[in-house]
Amino acid sequence: MTGESSIPIDVLRPKTTRRVGCWNVRTLYQTGKLAQMVREMEHYKIELLRVSEARWTGSGSKQLASGHQILYSGRTDDHHSKGVAIITTKEVHRSLLEWKPVSERIITARYNSAFAKLTAVVCYAPTDDAEDEEKISFYDSQQKVVDDTPSHDVLLILGDLNVKVGKCNQGKETIMGQQGIGECNNNRESLCTFCQENDLVIGGTIFMHKDIHKTTWNSPDGHTKNQIVFAQHNQFDHIIINKRWRSSLLDVVAKQGADVGSDHSLVLAKSKLKLRKSRKKDQRPPPINIQKLKDTKTMRSFQLKVQNKFSTLMEHPDEIDMETFNNVLI
Incomplete structure (x- = not known):
């Protein structure tokens, strides 16, 4: 586990709304792409952005000229494929407690807060037609990350999970709503089982929006559309949150206007820490004097x-x- 030395601040506060993004940008291994992404982050006031298919090799942490910080995890060979990253504002980076490059598909970061710390898990899942062994290995790694996350943390899983969860939530009411779009694919059961076993909620399926604001991927033919899931999604990229902190997730919506030359849309989530009210002790009559x-x-x-x-x-x-x-x- 790699640590960062800084004076921690509270990334989550009951009176502060944070804006978190989720985006498959197809590549960062292209001149000008990173600067373009930072401009979109500033335009949409995003403070933490999950990036997949970064296509950078190795792992590390870099401060950008804009003041933003990027944590990345890629392949250990010279092949520029897959890869995940987290880009944060300077303020959010100051709350970073630790981070871990798990693989070219998963990276985690934990941020400080006085009430409940935030663990962000950024991932890029195998496609629907990938080998079963590769899919099983991915979810095994995801499970280990969740098992290692303190139970009191706000857990956000942000990723292109290559899953279309569809509209129907029958038998899965505890993990998803009815605001999905389209039909499901074969990867749905793996994600749903993972969410049920870990008390997670698929955020993009519980907020009512027009279909255009749910669509997160457009196929080259211009007709097939998929929805992204925010871990707090017909759905490839998702934001998923642990059920304990479900009320802290205020909204999940796809922004079609954001552009970095990707066939995926930017998914934007708003979050504000909502604490549970403490129960008052039973009031008993005073003792007899x-x-x-x-x-x-x-x-x-x-x-x-x-x-x-x-x-x-x-x-x-x-x-x-x-x-x-x-x-x-x-």
């Missing part, structure tokens, strides 16, 4: 009341039942 009985006048008054109560009972002993007895004592 027996010290008052030391006063002669008070003691006689008390004795008289007790005698009157029991004299009422003794007038009709045959009619006494438990309910009558309790009513007299109250």
Whole structure:
């Protein structure tokens, strides 16, 4: 696990709305592409952006001329394929506690907060037609990352998961809503099982928007469309959040106007930390102050009341039942 030395700030606050993005940009291994992405981040006021198909090799951390920070994880050979990255503003980077380049498909980062720390998992899943062994390996790695995440953390999984979850949520009401689009693909069951086992919610399926603001991928023929899932999606890129902090996810929407020359749309999520209200302890009546009985006048008054109560009972002993007895004592 790689750490970053800084003076941590609170990335999540009850009164601060954070804007998180999710985008498959197809490549960062192209002159001018990174600068173009930063401009779009500034335009949409995005503070943390997940990037897939970065196509950078190795792993590392770099500060950009704009002040943004990029963490990246790629292949260990010289092949410029796959690769994931996290780009954050300077302020959000100051809250970084630690980060880990897991593989060319997964990178994690944990950010500080006084109330609940944020763990962001950025991923790029195998396609629907990939070998089963590759898919199983990916979800095994994802599961280990979730297992290693502290249970109190706000967990956001941000990625191109190559999953179309569709509209129907029958039998899966706990992990998704009915705001998906299109039909599902074969990868759906793997993602749904993963979410059910880890109490996760697919954010892009629970917020009502027009279909154009749910579509996250356009096919080359211009007709086939898929929806992205934000981990807090017919859906390739998704934002997924752990159910414990579901109320902290305010919105997930696709922005068709953002452009970096990709066939995927930018997915924008808004999040504000919502704390649970603490339950008040049961209010119990104050204890009886027996010290008052030391006063002669008070003691006689008390004795008289007790005698009157029991004299009422003794007038009709045959009619006494438990309910009558309790009513007299109250």
